[in-house]
Amino acid sequence: MGIIHYTNRGKYTIFQVFTDIASWLVVDILGLSRATKLGDALHFFIEDTTKIFFLLLVMIYVIALLRASMNLERVRDYLAGKHKGVGYLLAASFGAITPFCSCSSIPVFLGFTSAGIPVGITMSFLITSPLINEVAVLLLLSLLGWKFTVLYVVVGMSIGILSGVFLDAIKAERWLQSFAAKALVQGKEASLSVKVAHISALSLKERHNFAKEEMLEIFARVWKWVIVGVGLGASLHGFVPDGWIQEHLGAGQWWSVPSAVLLGIPLYSNATGVIPVMESLIKQGLPIGTTLAFCMSTVAASFPEFILLKQVMQWRLLAVLFLLLLSAFTLIGWIFNFLTPFI
């Protein structure tokens, strides 16, 4: 079984310009050969950062333009009173397309809860949200190709949906902090008395303003992550000997997946930073499953976030949630490593 190449760089001829920029800077200006480790790593770094920065600026603007009228209040009103069966799927889908700052997790959790939305559905939303967002999908598409992107989105949503179903099945609401539990009960009875004022249709100018602010804000937040992520990816690319990863951390070693998940916990990053690292790891021959597991654990299971959730959940529920995510990521890793030869 050879290494499967998920990177289809050749197909995206529009991205050739970034390869050329990198070659020009590294070879012509700095006089380094791409055959040297430093030259190769630097080339990778420049090509990826310029490409990612360009994509981020253009695509965030376009996407924000389209989703200017989308907001959390609408999502909540929509989810409240939905049948449970579709609730999880809808919540995970909204999680994927509605952005919110992780510092807003608590108000979002309480907002949903006090509208009477079951804990599981709320958690489907909150778990999917950091895993999938437009920036992540964009980076995956450009760096790892569409197959991997589809795989990632399907897996991310499934984890969100199944975790939600599981949490409701074990009656997780028992372990909320008492004020949150009370709000949930009241919310169910009141069936959403607080309606949000009608939002009038946005003019094109308002959409443009929203998109411009969104673009600048997201860019200001993530550019450092891109540099760090691509930098790490570039050093892996240039300095880890070819075949080393495949030999030592290949699909044959079952323990490599849980190790990758554990390693991801203290490493906190958002998806933007971790995707360039994934690209590099996969090219070096790290199995897809192990890479996915590592990435998801880095993005979705971090201690600072969990400590925040303590304000609304008891330790017991936090522990359940944490273990749930870790086992889900490990399982995903194993399944994908097992399936890779057949894809």
Added chain:
Amino acid sequence: MKEIKVLGTGCAKCTKSVEVITKIANELNIEVHITKVIDPEVIMAYSVMTTPTIIVDEINVHSGSIPHREAIIRWLKG
């Protein structure tokens, strides 16, 4: 005197919002009472989901970002 509350569970933007409002109030020489609300139970009672949210005299005037200068001046003078 204006009573301004900045709701948020300790995010960087919330702290920044308090700073900006305080600074502008000082510039305009308007006396205000600014409180930072971090208790999730209280935040829930205002039924807001994006932070920072700015409450001026018990009215929710702004949500989800650091407010613009013009908006702050409007609230302070209003």
